Amino acid sequence: MSGHTEAIPRTQRWRTTRWVLLALAVIIGLGAVTAYFTAPRPGGHMDPTATSPNGARALITLLREHGVEVVEAADIAAVEAAARPDTLLVVVQTYHLVDEAILDRLAALPGDRLLVEPMSRTREALAPQLKLGKGAAFGGGGHLDCALREAQLAGAVQFGGANAYEADDDIALIRCYGGTLVRFNADGRDVTVVGNSEFMTNGGLLKEGNAALAMNLAGTNPRMIWYAPQFTEGAAQGGGTLADLIPEQVVWLGLQLVVVVLLLAVWRARRVGPLVAEPLPVVVRASETVEGRGRLYRSQRARDSAAEALRAAALQRMAPRLGFGANTDAAAIVQLISNHSGVDAQIVTHTMFGPVPADDAELVALARELDNLERQVAQS
Incomplete structure (x- = not known):
């Protein structure tokens, strides 16, 4: 009888311990899942998965909540697979978008385009009808004389420093915010170019009018492809060098500096003659040195x-x-x-x-x- 009475408490203690361990496992699992989904996700500039201040996770989430189908294209192959005439292609300039072959493939795709802060090479490939304005636009507080509906709905926007654009060809160009935001129609597609990307980042959406303008520009079509390359593709990935990224004007400036330095060296040079023996001013004996x-x-x-x-x-x-x-x-x-x-x-x-x-x-x-x-x- 005594052995049976001692077995009952042991069984109860094991059941209690088992439930405690199970509860701890559930708590740890929930904590790990919560930390995974809520922890900051680092990434590059305008990375659609990054929650850092320079990422674009907030804008992508807002667009999806408003019914826009967002395709996050990691490379040019994914962009080409998802491209359709009814789809808006958003091309965000990053340091990895440098290969001319990639830009030519982007230019051949159908659908409307939104170019975000493009460099000269990207602008010449995807919007050759534009050129840089005479100066940069700062602030962007109003939208007077702007017929673009997206800008009229957004109102004042805090761009910061931004590029301004004007027409290089005879095209009907809509200019807003001092030329920071422009739009024109070419070959039956709307091409929109904005000279600043900060207002679309996670940290920039909170400023006045920025979130509204970013959603209006990126959400014009029911379907959107977001292409902000985070790694270098194409020939620039393996065969390119740093010299390929240097503008031609910088190369000529470097050559001129080399010529100037050589001329200065020739001017300041002195003729080297034979060695001249000079007597020492003082003779020190070895014993004194020791x-x-x-x-x-x-x-x-x-x-x-x-x-x-x-x-x-x-x-x-x-x-x-x-x-x-x-x-x-x-x-x-x-x-x-x-x-x-x-x-x-x-x-x-x-x-x-x-x-x-x-x-x-x-x-x-x-x-x-x-x-x-x-x-x-x-x-x-």
Whole structure:
């Protein structure tokens, strides 16, 4: 009976422990899932998955909540697979969009286009009818004389520094915010170009009118392709060099600077003649140099450095006589000195590799012992 009564509490304790462990596992799992979906996701400029201030996750989420089908294209192949005449292609300029072949493939795709802060090469490939304005637009507070519905609904927008555009060909160009936002029609498609991308980022949507304009521009069609490349594709990925990214004007400026430096060097150069022997102003005897160095050792009480210098000099002078090299170990050197001088090996070891002298008297004695040892080796 006693064994049966003890088994019941153990069973109850195991059941209680099991439920506690299960509850802890559920809590840990929920915490991990929550941390995964709520933790900040880093990424590059205008990355549709990045929640950092320069990412575009907030805009993509808002567009999807308003019924826009968003295709996040990671490469040009995904863009070509998703492109359709009824689809808006958003091309966001990043440092990875540099290959001309990629730009030509983008130019051949159907549908409307929205170019966000394009560089000159991207603008020439996808919107050749435009050119940069004479100056940059700042702020962008109003939308006077702007017939673009998206801008009229958004109102004032805080762009910051931005490029301004004007027509390079004879086209009907709609200009808003001082030319920061323009639109024209070419080959039956609407091409919209905006000279700033900061208002579309996660950090820029909170400013006045920015979110409304970003959603109006990117949500004009029921379906949108977002292409903000985060890695380099095409020939620039493996065969390109840094020189390919340097503008031609910079190359010419560098060549001019090289020519200027060469001319300056020729102008400032002096003719190099033969060597001229000049007498020394003062002749210093070797004994004075040795005495001065010894006084320095003595003033600093550097008996260790002085002893090491004496022993090294003695070994250097005895090396040609004994025939040992720089890599010969101490035991072999001691044996060679002992054989040639007749001095006991222990005495040679103490003299050549012994401890540091404790005072000046021992240092002087060491110098005498080294001199005697060297003399005996020389006479052998």
